[in-house]
Amino acid sequence: MRLDKFLCEMNIGTRSQVKALLKQGLVSVNGQTAVKPDLQINTTVDQVTYRGEVLFYEEFVYYMLNKPAGVVSATEDNHDRTVIDLLREELVTNLVNDIFPVGRLDKDTEGLLLLTNDGDLAHRLLSPRKHVEKTYYVQIEKELSPEDLQALEAGVDIGEDQYTLPARVSVLSEREIRLTITEGKFHQVKRMLRAVDNQVLYLKRLSMGTLVLDETLEKGQFRRLHAAELQKLKEGIGRC
Numbered sequence: 137m138r139l140d141k142f143l144c145e146m147n148i149g150t151r152s153q154v155k156a157l158l159k160q161g162l163v164s165v166n167g168q169t170a171v172k173p174d175l176q177i178n179t180t181v182d183q184v185t186y187r188g189e190v191l192f193y194e195e196f197v198y199y200m201l202n203k204p205a206g207v208v209s210a211t212e213d214n215h216d217r218t219v220i221d222l223l224r225e226e227l228v229t230n231l232v233n234d235i236f237p238v239g240r241l242d243k244d245t246e247g248l249l250l251l252t253n254d255g256d257l258a259h260r261l262l263s264p265r266k267h268v269e270k271t272y273y274v275q276i277e278k279e280l281s282p283e284d285l286q287a288l289e290a291g292v293d294i295g296e297d298q299y300t301l302p303a304r305v306s307v308l309s310e311r312e313i314r315l316t317i318t319e320g321k322f323h324q325v326k327r328m329l330r331a332v333d334n335q336v337l338y339l340k341r342l343s344m345g346t347l348v349l350d351e352t353l354e355k356g357q358f359r360r361l362h363a364a365e366l367q368k369l370k371e372g373i374g375r376c
């Protein structure tokens with residue numbers, strides 16, 4: 137890979153910024169100052185440093201986003217701002233063009249969304265066979281009766297071939313619940329509440345598998361997953 141491409145992918149700067157940094161002698165390859173943008177490097181063998189810090193090449197990147205309402209879970213959209221636009225506004229790496237959201241949250245839903253270029257992990261997290269747990273904080277129109285709770289926990293008719301799989305409900309207050317489901321049907325939480333003659337007023341995803349939303353992230357903010365978070369997430373869903 138060309139050195140300037142590598143530095144861009146590591147989010148050091150745009151191609152032209154990287155060229156300037158090389159000229160300033162801030163980058164070295166295997167201990168030698170490197171000034172040529174077209175120097176070929178082997179990302180698995182060569183050690184590249186920037187301002188004395190070693191840059192570790194990663195093929196895959198993983199970001200946790202606190203999705204705000206009003207933004208769509210897509211890579212491109214003709215009308216609305218997308219979750220990838222939020223990344224683009226801050227990252228210069230070309231890798232951003234390969235990043236996509238793992239599953240979808242509705243435009244008005246907030247909370248945890250994983251963004252990555254790792255298609256294999258995304259596939260496994262979304263596979264219906266894996267039954268990955270997703271937990272939501274839900275504000276509802278009216279209090280749930282004991283029968284409603286029982287129905288939601290056992291499975292409800294949302295107009296699909298089969299009832300929803302058993303869910304877990306924690307009642308937080310009269311009009312607030314925490315709901316954990318193991319499927320990802322279109323508008324599933326809203327349809328489940330409608331099935332018990334209720335309505336979702338506000339929806340926020342709190343977790344997906346072992347990955348828990350970092351509540352210090354403001355709406356619209358994102359951060360890289362920590363190595364331990366990623367490892368736990370992968371372990372939680374197994375190999376294939």
Ligand code: URA
Binds near residue numbers: 326
């Ligand atoms: N269920 C919904 O109804 N909407 C979401 O965004 C996620 C789950």
